Amino acid sequence: MKDLKKFFVKTYGCQMNELDTELMVGQLVKRGLERVYDENAADLLIFNTCSIRDLAERKVMGKIGQLTRSSKKRNSIIGVTGCMAMAKKESLFRKLPHIDFVLGTNNITDLNSVLDEVMTTNKQTLRTDSQFEENLDYLVAKRDDKVKAYVSIIRGCDKFCTYCVVPYTRGQEVSRPPEDIVNECKKLASEGYKEVTLLGQNVNSYGKDQKEWNCLFHDLLYRLDKIEGLERVRFMTSHPIDITRELMEGIRDLDSLCEFVHFPIQAGSSRVLKKMHRIYTKEQYLEKVAMLKEIVPNVSLGTDIIVGFPTETEEEFQETYDALKDIRYSVAFLFAYSARKGTPAMRWKDDVPEEIKQERLQRLMELQDTIYAEQRQELLGAEMEVLVDKRGSRDGKLKGRTRCWKNVVFEHPDDAAIGTLQTVKIHSYNHQTMVGELIKSPELALI
Numbered sequence: 001m002k003d004l005k006k007f008f009v010k011t012y013g014c015q016m017n018e019l020d021t022e023l024m025v026g027q028l029v030k031r032g033l034e035r036v037y038d039e040n041a042a043d044l045l046i047f048n049t050c051s052i053r054d055l056a057e058r059k060v061m062g063k064i065g066q067l068t069r070s071s072k073k074r075n076s077i078i079g080v081t082g083c084m085a086m087a088k089k090e091s092l093f094r095k096l097p098h099i100d101f102v103l104g105t106n107n108i109t110d111l112n113s114v115l116d117e118v119m120t121t122n123k124q125t126l127r128t129d130s131q132f133e134e135n136l137d138y139l140v141a142k143r144d145d146k147v148k149a150y151v152s153i154i155r156g157c158d159k160f161c162t163y164c165v166v167p168y169t170r171g172q173e174v175s176r177p178p179e180d181i182v183n184e185c186k187k188l189a190s191e192g193y194k195e196v197t198l199l200g201q202n203v204n205s206y207g208k209d210q211k212e213w214n215c216l217f218h219d220l221l222y223r224l225d226k227i228e229g230l231e232r233v234r235f236m237t238s239h240p241i242d243i244t245r246e247l248m249e250g251i252r253d254l255d256s257l258c259e260f261v262h263f264p265i266q267a268g269s270s271r272v273l274k275k276m277h278r279i280y281t282k283e284q285y286l287e288k289v290a291m292l293k294e295i296v297p298n299v300s301l302g303t304d305i306i307v308g309f310p311t312e313t314e315e316e317f318q319e320t321y322d323a324l325k326d327i328r329y330s331v332a333f334l335f336a337y338s339a340r341k342g343t344p345a346m347r348w349k350d351d352v353p354e355e356i357k358q359e360r361l362q363r364l365m366e367l368q369d370t371i372y373a374e375q376r377q378e379l380l381g382a383e384m385e386v387l388v389d390k391r392g393s394r395d396g397k398l399k400g401r402t403r404c405w406k407n408v409v410f411e412h413p414d415d416a417a418i419g420t421l422q423t424v425k426i427h428s429y430n431h432q433t434m435v436g437e438l439i440k441s442p443e444l445a446l447i
Contacts, residue, residue, distance in 0.1 A: 008042035013050025026140035083169035104128030119139035162344040195232035204242030235415035266305035268320035300404035302331035308357030310348040
């Protein structure tokens with residue numbers, strides 16, 4: 001088999017997958033390979049996959065099948081990584097006979113040795129260990145973004161929601177040592193990064209598996225807030241059962257910690273929540289939302305919601321609708337339930353007809369669109385702090401986000417603004433993007 005010179009990576013799914021891709025890219029660049037963004041120019045193709053929803057998985061399988069058949073003609077090495085690799089393991093070789101290796105989420109550090117094995121033996125290779133490699137070198141990550149960075153703090157999930165495959169594809173919760181996280185964030189700040197997003201399937205569980213550290217999630221945030229040059233800290237995702245008053249007070253008190261919390265309710269009915277094994281009732285969830293809004297009045301909330309879960313009634317859907325209407329999320333990811341093989345929910349009949357699921361989903365989407373429109377109207381005339389991260393390739397405008405996760409664009413010819421915090425006055429909006437004008441700072445003032 002020919003030597004490898006160029007590689008192509010396609011990433012599907014969540015931010016954790018994006019970080020895993022950056023870790024694999026770092027290893028391959030260190031090996032001497034060049035990253036390319038055209039699969040036809042690559043000797044090595046990697047598809048870092050997601051397995052969270054059935055429809056998305058089928059689309060990924062079709063795309064990989066199409067690309068691998070043509071790429072194999074060029075004698076390229078082809079691999080599948082990520083959650084689909086963990087879920088399907090060796091069955092991927094039967095479904096995608098042209099691929100050369102399957103690498104699980106717990107085996108990121110094995111990438112180079114797997115490549116060596118494939119090239120030496122010319123045989124298909126499988127690595128999908130059940131235990132996560134705790135000594136993963138995160139500093140090897142190679143990022144395209146030079147302003148914002150993802151930082152992993154905990155992997156896996158112990159909650160076992162009945163609809164979710166994550167505990168089976170990501171394994172049990174494993175917290176990363178706080179010193180390693182702090183050192184990585186210090187290094188990123190020294191390299192000019194202004195914002196980090198702390199990642200975990202449930203960041204609020206951080207440190208609970210390592211009590212001897214005496215460092216829970218809010219303790220970690222207080223340590224990160226002291227890092228010079230690190231302007232913003234975000235985190236996702238939060239499980240409502242684990243969010244604490246100490247964390248809420250940290251959002252209020254820490255200058256770097258952004259006032260946005262992704263806080264998924266999933267359903268508005270306590271009975272459905274119990275069937276989902278979410279471990280909280282609607283009333284408990286609403287109590288925490290009220291506490292958070294009292295402690296941090298300017299907080300913005302995000303959510304995930306599933307409609308049409310097995311046995312969900314119209315009255316229970318209405319509870320979800322009412323919760324969405326009352327809480328007024330600034331970000332909402334809305335889905336119709338689809339059964340996932342290997343999850344406990346598979347044992348129940350998927351008894352909500354598809355047309356009813358779609359009708360309920362449409363009603364939620366229309367309500368959320370109304371909420372978005374009202375929130376955008378409220379922001380007209382507001383002056384907002386924006387971390388500028390790039391210039392748009394189509395419209396040429398500078399782009400960035402507010403602390404509360406609003407997209408903002410504005411006209412300015414100077415790229416020196418990229419990577420800085422700027423104050424922008426909002427005058428209009430386009431869909432979900434706020435449009436404004438720069439309130440000029442001295443260093444960016446035009447002559």
